[in-house]
Amino acid sequence: MRYYVTITILNIFPLFGLKLNIVTVTNERNDNWVVKQQQMNNSIEKITNFSDVMNEFESHENWSRLCNISHLRHSYFDIVCVIQGDSSIKLSEFRNFTDKVSSNIRFDVSVTCEDGIIHFPWPFRADKLNSIYIKDCRIKDYRADYKNELINSIPDTIKYLQMDNVIISQRVGDLYDSIPKANSPITRAAECGPENAFSIIQRGTNVTFEDLENQHLFDFSTALNQHNYYFNTQKRSCLYNNLEVYEMSGKKENLRKNDINKILYTDVAVSLKILNFSNNGMFDTYYKMQGWQRRFPVMEYIDFSKNNIQVLPMIPDYGLAVRKNKSVVTIDLRRNNITSLTKHMIDSFSTHEFVKVDISENPFVCDCGVLEVMAYLTSKTMPKVYDYLGSLECSKPSKFRGRKLLNMSATDLNCIKETIVNFQVVVFSIITITLIIITLLTIYFRNMIKVILFTRLNIKCPCELRSVTAVEKEYDAFIAYSEKDVEWVIHTALPKLESDDAGKACSLCLHHRDFIVGNTIADNIYNSVENSYHTILLITNDFLRSEWCMMEFRTALRKSLHDKGRHLIIVLKGNISLDNIDPDLKSCLNSQTYLKIGDVLFWDKLKYAISFRHNT
Ligand SMILES: *[C@@H]1O[C@H](CO)[C@@H](O)[C@H](O)[C@H]1NC(C)=O
Ligand SMILES: *[C@@H]1O[C@H](CO)[C@@H](O)[C@H](O)[C@H]1NC(C)=O
Ligand SMILES: *[C@@H]1O[C@H](CO)[C@@H](O)[C@H](O)[C@H]1NC(C)=O
Ligand SMILES: *[C@@H]1O[C@H](CO)[C@@H](O)[C@H](O)[C@H]1NC(C)=O
Numbered sequence: 238m239r240y241y242v243t244i245t246i247l248n249i250f251p252l253f254g255l256k257l258n259i260v261t262v263t264n265e266r267n268d269n270w271v272v273k274q275q276q277m278n279n280s281i282e283k284i285t286n287f288s289d290v291m292n293e294f295e296s297h298e299n300w301s302r303l304c305n306i307s308h309l310r311h312s313y314f315d316i317v318c319v320i321q322g323d324s325s326i327k328l329s330e331f332r333n334f335t336d337k338v339s340s341n342i343r344f345d346v347s348v349t350c351e352d353g354i355i356h357f358p359w360p361f362r363a364d365k366l367n368s369i370y371i372k373d374c375r376i377k378d379y380r381a382d383y384k385n386e387l388i389n390s391i392p393d394t395i396k397y398l399q400m401d402n403v404i405i406s407q408r409v410g411d412l413y414d415s416i417p418k419a420n421s422p423i424t425r426a427a428e429c430g431p432e433n434a435f436s437i438i439q440r441g442t443n444v445t446f447e448d449l450e451n452q453h454l455f456d457f458s459t460a461l462n463q464h465n466y467y468f469n470t471q472k473r474s475c476l477y478n479n480l481e482v483y484e485m486s487g488k489k490e491n492l493r494k495n496d497i498n499k500i501l502y503t504d505v506a507v508s509l510k511i512l513n514f515s516n517n518g519m520f521d522t523y524y525k526m527q528g529w530q531r532r533f534p535v536m537e538y539i540d541f542s543k544n545n546i547q548v549l550p551m552i553p554d555y556g557l558a559v560r561k562n563k564s565v566v567t568i569d570l571r572r573n574n575i576t577s578l579t580k581h582m583i584d585s586f587s588t589h590e591f592v593k594v595d596i597s598e599n600p601f602v603c604d605c606g607v608l609e610v611m612a613y614l615t616s617k618t619m620p621k622v623y624d625y626l627g628s629l630e631c632s633k634p635s636k637f638r639g640r641k642l643l644n645m646s647a648t649d650l651n652c653i654k655e656t657i658v659n660f661q662v663v664v665f666s667i668i669t670i671t672l673i674i675i676t677l678l679t680i681y682f683r684n685m686i687k688v689i690l691f692t693r694l695n696i697k698c699p700c701e702l703r704s705v706t707a708v709e710k711e712y713d714a715f716i717a718y719s720e721k722d723v724e725w726v727i728h729t730a731l732p733k734l735e736s737d738d739a740g741k742a743c744s745l746c747l748h749h750r751d752f753i754v755g756n757t758i759a760d761n762i763y764n765s766v767e768n769s770y771h772t773i774l775l776i777t778n779d780f781l782r783s784e785w786c787m788m789e790f791r792t793a794l795r796k797s798l799h800d801k802g803r804h805l806i807i808v809l810k811g812n813i814s815l816d817n818i819d820p821d822l823k824s825c826l827n828s829q830t831y832l833k834i835g836d837v838l839f840w841d842k843l844k845y846a847i848s849f850r851h852n853t
C-alpha cells in the first residue's frame with residue numbers, strides 16, 4: 238500500500254516545509270515468487286498434518302510464548318497474541334514458521350499489545366497469512382522492507398488487514414533510506430500493500446520518531462524531491478480486484494489531498510463498496526466526484542464524516558448514471574463544518590435520485606435566511622432519501638440548538654420586516670424630514686425672515702435690490718398723521734425710526750416739524766410727498782375724519798400711482814371702523830398689505846418697507 242508511505246512522509250515533512258505530490262501507476266508481476274516456491278517445493282517436505290502444524294509452531298520461541306494457536310475449521314488456524322511489557326515478536330519468525338507448512342493452510346493472526354512492541358515490516362507479508370489484525374501496538378521496522386525485492390516473492394495471501402490505534406515508531410535514518418528514488422525504487426508490495434485483500438482498514442494510525450534530534454544529519458529536501466520525481470515518472474496503479482472496504486480514519490492531522498488521491502484516481506478498485514475517510518481533520522473537498530460511478534460501479538458508502546469540510550464536494554453527475562441495482566450511494570458528510578443549507582444544494586440534491594448526500598449534524602446557523610431556504614425546500618419535490626432534510630437541526634445561536642430548521646418562524650428569528658431597523662436609513666429619514674420642515678417653514682415665513690435678515694443683519698434679498706438710479710431725495714419717509722396722534726409719533730415712532738434700533742436710522746419728514754412756514758398746507762404736503770421716498774399713513778379713526786389727512790392720502794396715492802412703486806406705507810393704529818371710509822382708501826387697504834401697530838415685528842417690517850427705493 239502506497240498510502241502508508243504518504244503517512245510517514247507527511248508526518249516528517251512539516252520539518253522541512255515541503256509538500257509531496259504522490260501519484261503512482263505501474264505494472265509489475267510477482268515472477269520471483271514462483272521460482273522461489275518451486276525451489277521450496279523441491280527442497281522442503283511440507284507439513285500437512287494439523288497437529289504437526291501446532292508442534293512446529295511451538296518450536297518458534299517468542300511466538301509460541303506470547304501467542305496461542307488453535308485449529309478452528311478446515312485448514313484455518315487462529316493465532317492470538319498479547320504482547321505485554323517489554324516483550325516483542327518479529328514477523329520474520331512467523332515467516333520461518335509458515336514456510337514450513339503446506340500451502341493449503343491459512344492463518345488468521347490477531348496481535349494486541351499491552352505496551353509490547355512488534356517488529357512488523359509493511360505490508361506484513363507472510364506466506365499463508367490470511368488475515369492480520371493489529372491493535373494498540375507500537376510497530377518497529379515498519380519501513381524495513383520497502384526496498385527489499387524478496388518481499389515481492391512472498392505470496393500475497395492477505396485477505397483482511399486491519400490496524401487499530403497503532404503507533405509507527407521509526408528512526409530518522411530508516412525513513413531516509415526508505416524514501417524511493419529513481420535508482421532505488423520501493424517495491425510494489427510496499428507501495429500497494431495487500432492487493433488481494435477484501436478489506437484494508439487503518440484506524441487512528443500515528444507516527445513517531447525515536448531520534449528526531451538526528452534529522453539534521455539527513456538531506457531530506459533532496460530526498461523528497463527525488464521521491465516526487467520517482468512517483469511522477471513511475472506511475473504504478475495498484476489493482477485491488479477484491480477490495481470492498483477501504484478505510485483510513487482517525488488520523489486527525491496528516492491526511493492530505495495526496496493520501497486520498499491515489500485510491501480515488503489512480504488505483505483500480507472495481508469492487509469497492511465502502512470508502513471511509515472519516516475523522517481525519519480534512520479541511521476541504523479537494524476531491525471531485527465526477528465519473529466516480531464508472532471507477533466504483535458498486536460503491537455504497539463514502540464516509541467523509543467528522544472532518545472539517547465547509548463546502549460540499551462536487552457531485553454533479555454521480556446520480557445521473559443508471560445504476561444496475563438502483564441502490565442508493567450515501568455520501569456521508571455528517572459532523573463536518575457546513576453551516577448552512579442553500580438553495581443551490583437543494584437544487585443539486587433534487588437531481589440525485591441514487592445518491593444520498595447526508596449533511597445532518599452539521600453546525601447549522603439559524604438566521605433569517607433559513608426561512609427562505611426552508612420555504613424553497615418545501616416547494617420542491619425531493620427524492621425520498623432527502624426526507625431527512627426536514628429534520629435538520631439548528632446548532633447556532635445556542636438558544637436555538639436542537640430546534641428543527643423547518644420549524645423556525647419569523648417571530649422566533651426576529652425577522653419581521655418592520656423590526657429590522659437600519660440605522661443609516663433612520664438617520665437619513667430624520668435629516669430629510671427635518672430639511673423638508675425647515676423648507677416649508679422658510680417658505681411660510683419667508684417675508685418675516687426677509688424682514689429680520691434685513692433689519693437685524695442688514696442682509697438684503699437679491700431679488701429686491703434697490704434701484705441705484707433712484708433719484709436722491711431728502712427724506713426716507715413722510716409721515717402723515719392726525720394731530721391727535723402727535724404724541725405717539727413724537728415719543729414712540731421717531732425715537733424708533735430715527736435711531737439704529739431695528740435696522741438703519743431713517744430720516745423722516747413730519748409736518749409739524751418740517752413744513753415750511755409760509756407755504757400753503759397743500760404745497761407743503763405736495764413737497765413732502767415729492768421729497769420722500771415713501772409716505773407713511775398712520776391711519777386712525779381721527780385720521781379718517783381729518784380733511785388734511787385725507788388730502789395727504791390722496792397726494793401720496795397719486796404719487797404712488799405715478800411712480801408705480803411702493804410709495805404708500807399704510808399703518809393702522811387702534812380699532813378702525815372700515816365701514817364708512819373713503820372708497821379710495823378702502824380699495825388701497827384691500828389691495829395693499831398694511832402694517833398694524835402691535836404686530837410683534839411691527840418696527841422691523843416698517844423699517845424694511847421704508848428701506849425700499851422705488852424708481853421714479
Ligand atoms: C508447491 O506444491 C504445492 C502442493 O504441495 C502446489 O499446490 C504448488 O502449486 C507448488 N508450487 C509450485 C510453484 O510448484
Ligand atoms: C498426524 O500425526 C499424528 C502423530 O504425529 C497422528 O497420530 C495422526 O494420525 C496424523 N493425522 C493425520 C491426518 O495424518
Ligand atoms: C525473542 O525475544 C527475545 C527477547 O525479546 C529476543 O532476544 C530474541 O532474539 C527473540 N527471538 C526471536 C527468534 O525473535
Ligand atoms: C493462551 O491460553 C492460555 C490458557 O488457555 C491463557 O492463559 C492465555 O492468556 C492465552 N494467551 C493468549 C495470548 O491468548
Ligand SMILES: *[C@@H]1O[C@H](CO)[C@@H](O)[C@H](O)[C@H]1NC(C)=O
Pocket residue numbers: 327329330331333
Ligand atoms: C528465520 O530463518 C532463518 C534461516 O532459515 C534464520 O537465519 C533467521 O534467524 C530466522 N529468523 C527468526 C526470527 O527466527
Ligand SMILES: *[C@@H]1O[C@H](CO)[C@@H](O)[C@H](O)[C@H]1NC(C)=O
Pocket residue numbers: 440484486487511513514515516538540
Ligand atoms: C468509518 O470509520 C469510522 C471510524 O472507524 C467508523 O466509526 C464508521 O462506522 C466507518 N464508516 C463506515 C461506513 O464504515
Ligand SMILES: *[C@@H]1O[C@H](CO)[C@@H](O)[C@H](O)[C@H]1NC(C)=O
Pocket residue numbers: 545547574
Ligand atoms: C468551521 O469553519 C469556520 C470558518 O467558516 C472556522 O472558523 C471554525 O473554526 C471551523 N470549526 C472547526 C471546528 O474547525
